[in-house]
Amino acid sequence: MKWSGQWLASPWRRSVIAVAAGALPMPAFPAPSWWWFAWVALVPWLLLLRTAPTGRRALYDGWCGGFGFMLAVHHWLLPNLHVFTFVIAALLGALWAPWGWLVRRFLGGAPGARRTAAALLVLPSGWLAVELVRSWEGLGGPWGMLGASQWQQEPALRLASVGGVWLLSFLVVTVNVAVAVLVRAGLRRFASPTPALAAVAALVLTAVATTAAHVWSPRPGTDDRVRIAVVQPGVISGPASADRRFDREERLTRGLVGQDVDLIVWGESSVGFDLGDRPDLTRRLAALSRETGAEILVNVDARRSDRPGIYKSSVLVGPDGRTGDRYDKTRLVPFGEYVPARSVLGWATSVGEAAAEDRRRGTEQVVMTVGDGLRVGPMVCFESAFPDLSRALARDGADLLIAQSATSTFQQSWAPAQHASLAALRAAETGRSMVHATLTGVSAVYDPSGHRVGSWLGTDQSAARVYEVPLADGVTPYARLGAWPVYAALLVLVGYGLAEGTRRVRRPGRRAPGPPAPPARTVRESPARPAR
Structure with missing residues (x-):
């Protein structure tokens, strides 16, 4: 020692x-x-x-x-x-x-x-x-x-x-x-x-x-089940990657025809163009919805045609085109999607892959209605890490939580698995099943108790998979009481x-310090003088 x-x-x-x-x-x-x-x-x-x-x-x-x-x-x-x-x-x-x-x-x-x-x-x-x-x-x-x-x-x-x-x-x-x-x-x-x-x-x-x-x-009581399909296109790089990603997602989604799904979920940035500027993409998505018999929740990462700036938005598309339900991401990743105090910290873009242009943020969360009444609460990527966001969606009546994510930048790291694991906690906290759909893995689904439904779609897979997802009623103590x-x-x-x-203040036995006492004087005896 x-x-x-x-x-x-x-x-x-x-x-x-x-x-x-x-x-x-x-x-x-x-x-x-x-x-x-x-x-x-x-x-x-x-x-x-x-x-x-x-x-x-x-x-x-x-x-x-x-x-x-x-x-x-x-x-x-x-x-x-x-x-x-x-x-x-x-x-x-x-x-x-x-x-x-x-x-x-x-x-x-x-x-x-x-x-x-x-x-x-x-x-x-x-x-x-x-x-x-x-x-x-x-x-x-x-x-x-x-x-x-x-x-x-x-x-x-x-x-x-x-x-x-x-x-x-x-x-x-x-x-x-x-x-x-x-x-x-x-x-x-x-x-x-x-x-x-x-x-x-x-x-x-x-x-x-x-x-x-x-x-x-x-324990959350499950009273119904829905069939949710997750489309994970996998890694696509090089020129025209946004077009080629859409083509692969379209092909994978068409493979779901006849599987009786209730909702199809694409990952974050699955559409790289604003659908208002690309009616051809909207028509292709609507055709997919008609063929599969299910609405498709896509995520658009593009400059908006109806307002300035780039947004990341969850958009619901049905057989007749866009349904009008849209959620703009409200919490952005520092440096990844915007640079805080860019006038001071803008140099970060020269030493790393920080955002060259700040994304714009939405103003409120949205609960969307799908099909015959399924209420889903979308989140985008980073937002699934925040317990308060999923709690708010559950309290607002969401039957199912969905996180659309893309961790392809960190494909060979621990990040995809760490991100997918967070959905288990959000599901358990709220008593709501959660779908974590990504572009390149890891995609995962969890039931209202936080247990995994089916198997993960790993970072080496390009596939469309259907999950039987239980729906729960009731409210957990955490959803009711918060943090x-x-x-x-x-x-x-x-x-x-x-x-x-x-x-x-009240420490016993201590007095306020006063002025120091003068040093004690030592009296020394003088030797007796001899008498004269």
Whole structure:
């Protein structure tokens, strides 16, 4: 232990270790999907933070760990944004600096039952506050939230229906803190067993809460099924790629004739021309609708003919042409679809594949009516990462959620699988089946409980596939109450701040400092003088 303390004394060495520790949760996300690793992946970072010699050093270690986390989870951006990926990770990593200070405050120093119990509440709340801030669209959105790593686990999906991905993140951090306390107690050979008992109690309570949610949380009741076809054309590059993509989508869609589908979904940017400028494409789509007996939801990425600017729009086409239902994407990808403060950050277009021209955004969400009354709520790509958007669509009466996506830019990375996994959480949160349709994979469909329907369409496939999709009624607790774990976490942090402020003001045994007392004078005896 003495050697390790000396080895960590170097600030640069600590910073490198903090970056590596912050990056550890990465394998918990797709493609590896080591979901179990998320429950202990933060422990090395927590143990490092608690050894910070000063509060300022803890801030630096929190920042470095946040940088490592953001860079690792978004590493697939590197081939496109290049050095700007590091800039973004450094800026967003600073959000974890206060969290690092909190870890040192609660886990450093002498352990105690009260401090441990407070740590098990305050530290997960602090993490949730960080996830809330970075979930803002302008900061990149909620991609890589820690709770999203649990998208395949039945108990986690049940919890998501109660408190959304927010509740999952809170519980994952709580378990990590408890394990860190146990590891620390083990290193000290349980010199003080009380903190370890508090950590064990937290683990037991987490297990009990998970079991209770699994048993008693309401399950969506499925009362009907619809047949949804997903058309995935695959990778098409080179000259006239938009025309050739449309031709392939048309050919794949025609293969659905006679399969009795209720709706056909094409991916994001599946139509590269405004349908108002290309009536020939509208006629071809209407003919496909008549042949297949189903309406087609396409996505247009083009300059509008009826207003200035480029929009990404979900457009419903029936046997007679456009139905009039249209949804313009409301939340855009920073740098991918617009450059924030372009006058200042426009240089990003010269070092990466940032948007040369800003897309325009829509103003409101739309619920479309398909066929005999099926109500669908469309989202476009990046928007499926936002829990509040799918919740709003479910509350507005959508029977089915649809995300039209295109991750072809990141085809050989983990991004397509990560994106497809988010739809499982959105389905479980809202109790609504969700279709994730892409141009080049991964396309996937999930039932109202978040379980996968059928198989994925991978990044190596070009196909049209029909899915039997169950429809559910009722409203989940999360759809009804919203992000209540976030509100609870913020209350915990406010309560801690007030308690800390009160403690400092009323700290017993401390007086206001006064002027320094004068130094005591030493009286030295003079030797007796001899009598004269």
